[in-house]
Amino acid sequence: MLNSLREKINNFPRGTELRTKIREMVDNRVRIITAGLSMKEIRAVLRGDPPTEKPNPRYKVITTSFVAHLRPRYYPKAATWFTHTFRLGWFTTFFFVVELVTGMVLMIYYVPFPDQAYESILAIESNVFLGELMRDLHRLGAEGMVLFTWLHMFRTYFTGSYKGQRSFTWLTGVALLAITAWLSFSGYLLTWDQLGYWAITVGSSMAESGPVVGPALNLLLRGAPDIGAGGLLRFYLNHVILFPLIAILVISIHYYKVSREHSISLPATVEEGKLTKEERKEATRRIDLIPDLLTHELFLTSLGILIMLVILYFGLFASPLETHANPQQTPLDTKAPWYFWWLQGLLKIDPASIIENMLAGIGITVELSSILNSKFIMGLVIPPVLIGILVGVPYIDRNPSRLAKNRPFAIGWGIAWIFILLALSYMGLPEFGVETPLATRIIQDLAPEEGLGELRATPYEELIPGVYTVGEDYGRDLCPSGYSYEDHESGELVIGCPHLTAVFTEYSEKLLIGEEEGKLTDLHATMTIEDFAPSLRRVIMHIEWFDDDASIDKEYEKQYFLHLDRVREH
Amino acid sequence: MKKIHLEIIFGTVFILISALLLAIMAVKEQDRLGEEGRLSAYEGQQRASQIEFGAGIYETNCTSCHGEYGQGIPGKAPCLRCEELFSARMEEIGWQGSLEEYVESVVTTGRQVSTRPELYQGEGLGSPVMPTWSEAFGGPLREDQVKSVAAFVANFEEWGLNPELVPTPVIALPPDDPTALGRLVFVQQGCIGCHTVEGLSTATTGPVLNGLADRAGSTVDGMDAEEYIKNSIKNPSDYVVSEFNDGLMPANFSELITDEEMDLLLSFLLTLSE
Structure with a gap:
């Protein structure tokens, strides 16, 4: 036994032989882990050198490795031109990953129950280490993802990249557009503030207007006739499990088609x-995944992270959070997220009255509003038709050429759609087509229910108790002459009450213009400021006028409570 | 230099800058969350918005019993900005937690039986002295609303412990209209807590006052309307309206109302015709 051991020791490789042996062993291990790349090859990759072996071991990775099998071996050079793709699809995916990562962090602290949801968001913003950053990243990423999905779709349309064998990829892309919108929309409710609650209430009420299955669909979506605990949980599970899984699946299919089947389209x-x-x-020279495409993607990743962090660092974006959801109080200006403004705009169109008016023009009187419900037509019929058109694009457009000059109709149609969407989005703004009484509007503009507004931005020290009547002369400053104060936040010395004076001036001017224009006859309006509790003052805006149309006296009053320590800026 | 090398260099620089930004944010965050910064600006702001929110809830739901400014209504409900609540009440009731928690618990469940029947007798068994407010027990308010209103009440501590700080209210009406001012006295003295006046209050503890101007002069022989009303305010037990029990109306209004206020009040009450 001792002899055999001695023999083994004698035969054990030494010197160069030993080094070669060890290198071989290490190399072997490395090849197994990297699915084919040797140490030497990895060095070549990192240096940007050409492959060291033949056949190209860098392609082997893509056939053998599970992670890499989704990736292309190479793209033709022209397909990677920046001006061709603008990296729109890539950034959509980037944002999706940002959503997954930040979403998982947020899930640790979020509680999907109505009585705790809002408070848990407050806790994330105030008590969780970097919680505010995580929420802002999540929100920014969501907006980015929706935006880039749209842009990616328009790019694909204008370069004609949906034709032929890419028509199925286009279909999965349309599905992803819908999935992204739903992912974003379902996340809207989770904050359980007025913004999310009412956006979802308005949105999901469209389902209710459907025929036959409408109420059942509404019940399925909300878990009850109104959004409550059941609805929140459903939206939460949609948002964190069901639709992320569906998105991962469909993104994989969409991407696999591109990377392994037909590649990114070449410029026409x-x-x-x-x-x-x-x-x-x-133009058709191969650009390999390893190392060129991969390096480029890492570069884009670092760029994307940097841009997001810079935006948040300099406070250029902050996720909104309004007051706690209140089912009893419909906010004055309900606003859908920007990517649904076009839909909100559509809902403001009333097809029944349009047809009625048209027929009345040629002498036929009909009553259609009972059959043609605007919510149903515009909310439930039109959007699926639009999706149908989108899906059908490759089959409607049979023009084999992808060159812009050969497809003037398709390009014109695409540009027209951009304008239609912009116009509808404009119509969807709360300012458009919704008539708010002037007195209400003036006060809402000065002190909106949600958000800051001029009144809320007024320093506490300027809120000198008193009754200020519109039309009376208070001189240049509303506060007593010689009044000055030190701002408790900034510490700077302010003479007089510039801010309050500005607020009151705007209030007075708008009202007096209304009176001049005959909208507010016999105007009597005041702004009363009083001490309500320690460090808390009440501002009451009171407007009385005579309504000429209805021939009655009307009044509108709104009060605001302003605390010393309240937020005065965003 | 090849494109790939530029990308590696810039990518690395970007990551380093990102890491730096993140590090700065993390350090700031640490200050914000650290022991010293715990009650820092953010929490102060949250507290402020909670108090503002609570004030709105108070204003809509609580003023008919506790007064417009929390000054209480004699015989109806106690003062919420007076010293007694902040210095003696918790001991009197045997409450172990904080004052804010006490208020929260009272608002949540209400008060079924008065703890001070000699001051606030309510309307007898079967109707609570203070109704239940929390949604959890059949009331109208959500938990966060109850918490906010408790925060609003707790915020009165500064005035409670330093009564000299309480400001005189601003009168939000033209000062030359005695009827309008009398209406204000009617509200501020808490009359609305028990008496219905159409368009102003709906309480049923005491008689409805609409039509008072018509009937006051003929209720007691030898007393004109003005005398009768004045006497009924100062000595409520003298002529009790038949459906109501004696002792419901506080007997100390003669101390609470000044002569000037009484005149204003009368000029308001005498406008209340059917």
């Missing part, structure tokens, strides 16, 4: 245009 000028042989050769 390369595919169909007249290029010299050299130009064509250069």
